[in-house]
Amino acid sequence: MGTETAEGRAARGTRTGHGTTDCAEALMRRTDPEGHGPVRYGPPLPGQGLPVLxxxxxxxxxxxxxxxxxxxxxxxxxxxxxxxxxxxxxxxxxxxxxxxxxxxxxxxxxxxxxxxxxxxxxxxxxxxxxxxxxxxxxxxxxxxxxxxxxxxxxxxxxxxxxxxxxxxxxxxxxxxxxxxxxxxxxxxxxxxxxxxxxxxxxxxxxxxxxxxxxxxxxxxxxxxxxxxxxxxxxxxxxxxxxxxxxxxxxxxxxxxxxxxxxxxxxxxxxxxxxxxxxxxxxxxxxxxxxxxxxxxxxAVTERLTAAVRLHADVARAAHRAVVGAGALARPPQAGRHLYVDLGPFRTALGAHGVGDAQDLEDFLTARLGMPAPGGHRFGDDLAALRVRLGTGPLLGTTDEERAECLTAPSPLELPHVQQALTLLGSTFDDLRDDAQRWESPR
Known part of the structure; x- marks a missing residue:
């Protein structure tokens, strides 16, 4: 039997009901009424994480x-x-x-x-x-x-x-x-x-x-x-x-x-x-x-320039942390987010009860203390272990901390930013270590 292409699966799989995929329907059946369905929980645009100008x-x-x-x-x-x-x-x-x-x-x-x-x-x-x-x-x-x-x-x-x-x-x-x-x-x-x-x-x-x-x-x-x-x-x-x-x-x-x-x-x-x-x-x-x-x-262009520079710095640091641990992610080029594939950690994540993107979303949201919407929210395969991570939550928890990020000459060295990036890095490092322990002995 030949291998079906991704676009072929799309053309075959989405013509059910009102265009929803079988995976999406399964997800809707398994979600609770608290708002985690594909529509009821639509992750918003990655926020600025900064005080209003x-x-x-x-x-x-x-x-x-x-x-x-x-x-x-x-x-x-x-x-x-x-x-x-x-x-x-x-x-x-x-x-x-x-x-x-x-x-x-x-x-x-x-x-x-x-x-x-x-x-x-x-x-x-x-x-x-x-x-x-x-x-x-x-x-x-x-x-x-x-x-x-x-x-x-x-x-x-x-x-x-x-x-x-x-x-x-x-x-x-x-x-x-x-x-x-x-x-x-x-x-x-x-x-x-x-x-x-x-x-x-x-x-x-x-x-x-x-x-x-x-x-x-x-x-x-x-x-x-x-x-x-x-x-x-x-x-x-x-x-x-x-x-x-x-x-x-x-x-x-x-x-x-x-x-x-x-x-x-x-x-x-x-x-x-x-x-x-x-x-x-x-x-x-x-x-x-x-x-x-x-x-x-x-006033608007100065704030935009400063905010873009800040989020770019934090995104690059977050990218280094997740890729350094062995996850996969394209280098972020725009916005206030990055998209991470944790497929290399599938066995280790399985030991934590994580089998798909919904499980991964719940697991990382709890571990990181910040939203980590799974790739299924973005039309990706439910079985793929992918998440979108925003940079806004890494800037602090108060307006004062976030505002300080805009004016600091080295925002990555601020204690609250360092702490957030350290937690992110250690979470992925722990998964890498777990994955190495699960590897079969050579």
């Missing part, structure tokens, strides 16, 4: 009088700020091609509903992508990614998956990808993005590019990030959740940029219809803070 707090407080909501899709000031943000990044935008919502999930839900059909996503992918499609009854198909990065499907795997879906009577219309990725913290090389976007266009797919993390590159001068919208402006909608670079997670705001053509205008109109039905409007105080942040005044 005072200038942002002042803007929000000043706009908090009426405490009203923006017009559906965003008010003039917020849309103008979003246009300026994208124009400075080489993506021309006008207010009639932009929309805002209280968080990227609402925008993706509206986009998925407007476009219809089946959805393709990379494996793994951001935890909030698949539930949007599942809620609408869409089938979701995970596509393998290349070895060097996550976030963007391998173009050949994408074509094969589209072929299989259509052979089985499906209707693929949308592919969601991220050039700067959650959960893998990698940045896709431009040549891969180009090949994948061309493959998607050749199959008539619309591309949603989640660019939430594009402004958090760890080595901005050494990393080339190319938006799919620069390559194929007629078929790409760009999505940015401002909780990535600018805002606290408790201030939900996101913006979308649509193609500058008739289908793009029609898609925006349909998205606004869905947002209106949902009542998904940004609160005016949050919109004021979002517009201020998108304008990128000096």
């Amino acid at each position: 005072p200038a942002l707090g002042s803007v929000l407080a000043a706009a908090a009088g009426p405490a009203d909501a923006e017009p559906c899709g965003g008010g003039p000031e917020l849309l103008a700020a979003a246009c300026g943000y994208w124009n400075r990044r080489g993506l021309p935008a006008t207010a009639d091609l932009v929309a805002a919502a209280p968080g990227a999930p609402a925008l993706l839900l509206a986009l998925t509903g407007a476009l219809g059909g089946d959805v393709l996503v990379p494996r793994p992918c951001a935890a909030w992508w698949e539930p949007q499609a599942r809620l609408l009854g869409r089938s979701v198909f995970h596509v393998a990614t290349p070895a060097e990065c996550g976030g963007v499907p391998d173009p050949y795997a994408l074509l094969e998956t589209v072929r299989r879906i259509r052979t089985e009577g499906g209707d693929p219309r949308l592919v969601v990808l991220s050039v700067a990725d959650d959960p893998t913290a990698t940045v896709a090389p431009p040549e891969l993005v180009h090949e994948t976007v061309e493959a998607a266009a050749g199959e008539g797919l619309h591309v949603v590019s989640d660019e939430t993390w594009r402004d958090t590159l760890h080595r901005a001068h050494d990393t080339v990030l190319l938006s799919p919208a620069e390559m194929l402006p007629d078929r790409v909608t760009v999505l940015t959740d401002l909780a990535g670079p600018f805002l606290p997670q408790g201030w939900p705001a996101a913006v979308a940029r649509f193609p500058d053509n008739e289908p793009g205008a029609r898609l925006r109109s349909q998205v606004l219809d869905v947002l209106t039905v949902l009542g998904a409007r940004v609160a005016e105080p949050v919109a004021a803070a979002a517009a201020y942040a998108l304008g990128e005044p000096e």
